[in-house]
Amino acid sequence: MYDMRYKVGVMVQCNNYKLTNNLECVRKLFVAVFYKGSKCKCKVEMALAEGRQIDKEPIKKHVEKLLKHLSLDAESLEINSGSSRGENYMGSVAKVRAIAKDIKGNQLKFNWIVKSAFNNKSYRQTSKIETAYEREVQIYKNIFPAFETLQQDIGIQHFFESYPKFYYYNLDNLDEVIILQNMNELGYKTVDRKNLLDFHHVVLVIRQYAKFHALSFVLKDRSPQIFSDLKDKCKGHYYDTYTDEELIGFGESEKKTALECLDSLDKTLMERTVKFIDKFRESIRNATKSDEYSVFTHGDCWINNLLFRYANPQNPDNPTDVCFLDFQISSVASPVLDISYFIMANTDSDFRIKHYDFILEEYYSCLSKSIKKLGSDPEKLYPLDVYSKHLKDYMCFGLYITLIVVKLMVSDDEEAPDFSIATSVEEIIKMFNYEPKNLDLLQKRIRDLVRDGARFGLL
Secondary structure: OEEEEOOOOEEEEEOOOOOOOOHHHHHHHHHHHHHOOOOOOOEEEEOOOOOOOOOHHHHHHHHHHHHHHOOOEEEEEEEEEOOOOOOOOOEEEEEEEEEEEOOOOOEEEEEEEEEEEOOOHHHHHHHOHHHHHHHHHHHHHHHHHHHHHHHHHHOOOOOOOOOOOEEEEEOOOOOOEEEEEOHHHHOEEOOOOOOOOOHHHHHHHHHHHHHHHHHHHHHHHHOHHHHHHHHHHOOOOHHHHOOHHHHHHHHHHHHHHHHHHOOOOOHHHHHHHHHHHHOHHHHHHHHOOOOOOOEEOOOOOOHHHEEEEOOOOOOOOOOOEEEEOOOOOOOEEOOHHHHHHHHHHHOOHHHHHHHHHHHHHHHHHHHHHHHHHOOOOHHHHOOHHHHHHHHHHHHHHHHHHHHHHHHHHHOOOOOOOOHHHOOOHHHHHHHOOOOOOOHHHHHHHHHHHHHHHHHOOOO
C-alpha cells in the first residue's frame, strides 16, 4: 500500500502502481485508474488547500493562555497556515492575528507565529521532535536572555538582535508549542528556497553569525559557570540522536542521489565522491563533538531559516538586516559548522569560486572585532590557528548536509516529501528517493558542490 500526500491535498493509495512524488505522475495514475477501466481497488481523496492543514483548536487554546498571561482579553483571533510543504519538518506553522483589550480598555494588536509539533508518535520518535522543541525553547528562554544580560553588563546595546521575540512555550508531550513574533510585520521577507544568495546577502549573514558566535566566546570568558550551566541544559547535537546505522543510511541515500547526478564527471572525481560520502557517519560524529572552542550554534542554516529586511530605499535589493529562525537543531559545537552549512547550501559555484576565501576571512575578522568590542581577547578565545584547523577539519560538514538537503531546496512545494507520515528513519530515507521536476537544476547544483568540494580540499 502506497500513501502520497501533497500540498494540494491529493492522497493516493494504490497496490498496483509505483510510488511517485510528482504531481503530473499522480494525475496520470488517477486517469489510468479511474478513466481507463482499471479494476484496481484504490482509495483516492482530493481536496484543495493553500498550505499545510492545521488544527486551529490547540492553537487557539495556547494563544488564549498567552493573552491571559499578558492580562489581556481576546476580542478576535485569525488563524491561518504559515507554511507549505518543504518548509518545516518538525511541525506545523500558523500565523495568528490577535486583537485584545487590556484592563483599561485599550485595544492591542499582535501578529504571532505559532509552531506546533507533529503528534504522529512514530515520526516524533524518528525525528526526535520532543528534544528539538526542548532545544529551541532553551535557546529562546535561557541562552538569548543570557546574551542580552551580557551585552547590558558590558554596556553595549543592539549588538546582536537577529532573532524574533519569544512570547510563550509549552513542552507537554504531544502538545509542544512555541509562539514568536511574526517578523513579517517588521518588514522581514523570505527568499524562495530555490534561489541562492548574492554577495550582499552572504556578507550580511556571515557578519551576524560572527556576532552570534562572539557572544558565546565572551560569555564563556567572563562567566564560565553560566556558560557551562547553559551548555549542560542543551540536548546535545541533533545528529547524536541517530544511531550509526541510521547515519550510514542517510549517507547511502546521499551517495545514490549524488552518483545519479555525476555521470558526466570524470571517473576520478566520482571515486573521490564515493570515498567522501562513505565517511559520512565518521565525519558527522567528529564534527559535532564539543571542545573548549565550541559555541552555541544556529544549526539549521539553509535559506528557509533566514529572513531579510530591505530598509535602504537607495539600495532596495541589498538587505540591511537578517533574522535567524528555527533553532531546533542548535548545539554546542565549532562555529565552523554554521558557516560551512550556510556557505555550501546558499551560494552557487560562481560565488564560491570568487568569494570563498574572502568570506572565511571576513567571518574571522568580524568575529575578532566583535570579541574585542565585547571586552575580550580573540587570540585567547579563538586563535587564528585554531580557526584554520577547524576549517580544515569541519568545512566538510556543510558539504555533507547540503548534499542531503539540496533536493528539498530545488523541489516544488507539491513534490517535497511529507516526512510527518513516516514511521521510521528507513522510511524517511526512502522518501528522499524521488526525482524532482527541476532535475537539471538538481544535477547542476550537485555537480557544482562536488567540484567545489574538490577545489577547496573538502573531498
